[in-house]
Amino acid sequence: MLKKKRKEQERKMKDSSFIPVLAETMTSSLNDLNIIQIFGFLLGVLGLIFFLGAAVGMLRFPDFYTRMHAAGKGDSMSTMLMLSGLGLVTMEDYSLGSWLVFVKIMGIVLFIYLTSPTSTHVLMKAAFEDNHMPLDEKDLKKAKGKKK
Amino acid sequence: MIDWFAMLVGGSLFLFMVPLLYRIWVGPTAYDRILAVNVIGTKTAVLLVVIGALFDRVHMFVDFAIAYALLNFLASVVVSRYLNRTAAERNVEEKTKGARA
Amino acid sequence: MGLELFNTMILLLLVVAAIVALRVKDLLTASVVFAVYSFLMCLLWAEMGAVDVAFTEATVGAGISTVVMVATILNLKRKSSD
Numbered sequence: 461m462l463k464k465k466r467k468e469q470e471r472k473m474k475d476s477s478f479i480p481v482l483a484e485t486m487t488s489s490l491n492d493l494n495i496i497q498i499f500g501f502l503l504g505v506l507g508l509i510f511f512l513g514a515a516v517g518m519l520r521f522p523d524f525y526t527r528m529h530a531a532g533k534g535d536s537m538s539t540m541l542m543l544s545g546l547g548l549v550t551m552e553d554y555s556l557g558s559w560l561v562f563v564k565i566m567g568i569v570l571f572i573y574l575t576s577p578t579s580t581h582v583l584m585k586a587a588f589e590d591n592h593m594p595l596d597e598k599d600l601k602k603a604k605g606k607k608k
Numbered sequence: 609m610i611d612w613f614a615m616l617v618g619g620s621l622f623l624f625m626v627p628l629l630y631r632i633w634v635g636p637t638a639y640d641r642i643l644a645v646n647v648i649g650t651k652t653a654v655l656l657v658v659i660g661a662l663f664d665r666v667h668m669f670v671d672f673a674i675a676y677a678l679l680n681f682l683a684s685v686v687v688s689r690y691l692n693r694t695a696a697e698r699n700v701e702e703k704t705k706g707a708r709a
Numbered sequence: 710m711g712l713e714l715f716n717t718m719i720l721l722l723l724v725v726a727a728i729v730a731l732r733v734k735d736l737l738t739a740s741v742v743f744a745v746y747s748f749l750m751c752l753l754w755a756e757m758g759a760v761d762v763a764f765t766e767a768t769v770g771a772g773i774s775t776v777v778m779v780a781t782i783l784n785l786k787r788k789s790s791d
Contacts, residue, residue: 497610524636528639531646535646546661578685579685585692625722652752679767683775690782
């Protein structure tokens with residue numbers, strides 16, 4: 461009777477012990493990792509935080525031009541961080557090949573840095589010439605008045 | 609370890625794309641929608657590299673992501689140029705209407 | 710495990726993009742949202758491992774069809790802002 465109960469507990473413990481197993485795998489895989497990959501991991505997480513900022517900015521800003529500001533900056537910054545983070549993490553042996561991949565990833569970052577301002581500029585010019593005026597204090601006060 | 613990190617980045621990238629899709633759905637003017645599409649485009653390039661990392665064939669997917677960034681830039685510039693021309697035409701119409709009336 | 714996660718997420722976003730592309734009123738925005746749809750399709754192909762198909766989908770979807778649709782909307786005289 462006792463043995464069955466203990467087997468029961470073991471089985472239950474095994475099922476519900478997913479969290480420590482996950483924690484164990486995470487910690488065990490963290491220590492076989494050199495400095496570069498840890499640095500890459502940090503860059504990636506930082507890029508994610510910036511992109512969260514950009515997404516929230518795109519969502520909550522009242523006017524088109526403020527959203528454009530959020531998208532333009534947050535987008536290119538987070539792309540740069542995430543891509544360099546990924547480049548560092550996926551670079552195992554420091555042979556020429558993996559360095560070439562890293563340089564190509566930096567090529568993507570450079571390209572996005574060159575093109576995203578241009579495209580946001582063209583879009584902004586189109587919006588401005590369509591006399592889509594940015595909000596000023598009057599509209600904001602009116603909007604706040606309506607919300608309250 | 610790498611694919612654990614790639615899963616984290618890719619999963620949260622998809623999660624953060626949802627507000628962008630909401631912005632596309634709601635976006636009062638067409639310009640907001642094009643802006644959101646532009647952001648999704650650059651993020652897709654990052655996602656391609658993440659998928660490459662998951663397949664651990666990054667060298668193949670990196671070239672693909674470069675070409676993808678080019679295409680996305682092309683699409684958003686063309687759409688903006690189109691909006692620019694229709695805006696100019698509408699202004700011309702308004703001015704001539706004013707003059708004729 | 711990572712790829713199944715991506716699979717479901719891309720498919721969900723695909724459905725949302727398709728619905729948005731149908732529901733939106735302005736013609737131009739529909740073609741732009743169609744570009745998002747082909748972005749996600751290209752991701753789906755890439756995620757399933759078919760890289761060349763994903764590449765053609767990307768060139769055709771984002772590159773050519775959006776540009777051609779926008780060009781046709783440009784030549785429309787009657788603006789359909791219904």
